[in-house]
Amino acid sequence: MKKTLTIAGSDSSGCAGIQADIKTMGALGVFGMSVIAAVTSQNTLGVTYIEELSTKSIITQIEAIYDDLAPDALKSGMLFSKDIIEAVADILKARNKSPYVLDPVMVATSGAKLLKDDAISYMVEKLFPLAYIVTPNIPEAELLSGMKIECQEHVDKACRKIKDMGAQNVIIKGGHFNDKESVDTLFDGENHYEISAVRVITKNTHGTGCTYSSAICSYLALGFNLLDAVKYAKQYITSAIIYGAEMNIGSGSGPVNH
């Protein structure tokens, strides 16, 4: 059985973070493992508290995994602070040989900050060069590229800028645009590929980014090439949003349905 690892934050509501990652990996038939970097106290209405784990805990969690059951692919999500990013970067650089999907999680669906301001440039400097693919949404891509993104031409330009920061591949997720289709743009350094799906109107989008990057990670672990992994992951997240659109879980932004 193929093994995948998520290094991310816990979401007590079960909608996003580590919990969404593990649900996705299980649904896609890979063995999901987790390194918890921070614990959020959270429901569908918002985040009330964040506690980061010690770097010793994070380093020993990652070492325990690489000493015994190294992943076939891995992803990172909420890493929260400079210290955590440095610890993760050092150990991945030394030990990881598998495709690494970096979801540059910055802000929760509810608006809470999941990455400290002073950690953003650090994430770019230390982790982007280790990443096989970086998966920003539009607000994250705007912050990273320093440009306003309002049309496809802007998306293509931002892809280039983010790729130039050191990642091997970039996908900018178009979910935050308000078109009928949700179009994501994958850039591999040579070509731009547009991957589209129907836009589903629902309040249940809490954890969509986590689910998508975990699905890409799972399909890479299963041996698919990048373009196919992204296409299948897009189908998975779109189905999960459709099947979760009418669910009543909490009174705020609820989860997708795995």
Ligand code: PLP
């Ligand atoms: N990671 C954690 C721990 C979170 O709580 C959240 C959002 O609440 C996210 C990541 C990002 O969520 P999304 O997948 O909705 O972008």
